[in-house]
Amino acid sequence: MQHSDTRAVRHGGGTRTSLLGIYLNDHLAGATTGTRRAQYMARTLRGSPLGEALEPIATEIAQDRRSLLDIMGRLDVPARNYKIYTGALVEMAGRLKSNGRLVRRSPLSSVVELEFLRLGVEGKAAGWRTLHRLSESDERLDRQGLDELIERARRQMRTLEDLRLQEAKAVFGTTGHEPVGGTG
Template sequence: MGDLSNEPDPGLLATYLNDHLTGAEAGVALASRIARVQQGTPSGPALAHAAVEIERDRAALIQIMKDLGVPRRRLKRALGRLAEKVGRLKLNNRLLRRSPLSSVVELESLWLGVNGKSRLWHSLGAVAAGDNGLSPQLLDHLLDRARQQADELEDLRMRAVEDAFGVLSHRG
């Protein structure tokens, strides 16, 4: 059932942060690829902006890990890059050209990652209350930015749904 002592295991935070760094690596690669593919489309500028912000958030996580003395685990980072590449292999009923469904699935994946990142910032906000050198103000800023990114990605996802399925959304 686990350790019944009240002493926190410092390795757990390191594992948690490295797991999120793995996801961040995959998210940066996915966001950059989506922005590149959508360059020149109406969604292109918003996706390019999202890719830059997602990269900034990854850099913020790396800095937080440095500040806390948490080493980065190379194997997990390599697995994250591999997972992003495997995620490109999806059956979408198109062999030689990009399917509109690809945008829907990719934006959903990115949205899920951004929401996971917001949970990271929220959790670290609770950790920051323990006076360990984490800045609650920085974490609040990162959390707000993640929420804004999720909202923007949802708007882009709904546009992709409209394009893929020929429907009008009921945005409101």
């Protein structure tokens, strides 16, 4: 006997829409968190080399979130508002973390936030790869579009990792150089 959460409508040869809906809404919560954090970082660090490097990535991450919503629409998966709100609350709570400074932004903040973004993009890429696999049996999914999203996520991960390593070296190294993101 199957559990009730696995009994669901199948489309195009095999997609379980109820489980896929949960999965995609979880990714939507993550995408909401990542979009807000990337935009916050780009805005907070505006005028610094790190802020300038983050601005196009923040734009792409927001576009990727919209792509996820478009895919959900094509799959008839409704966006669950509580997941979106949860993602937004998680991002805001993340701003309250202790980073060694009470009033000003710590150089450590950029390292931790870049790690967070990098991990989020890695999760996003995993979601795109899952959908790509599902596209083999579900004609509602655009394989070429998913290929492009996967490649963009790979590029974002490389860029974020390079920025993270630069910041980590500046923060933890003994070079005496200021982090790219500055201290303010």
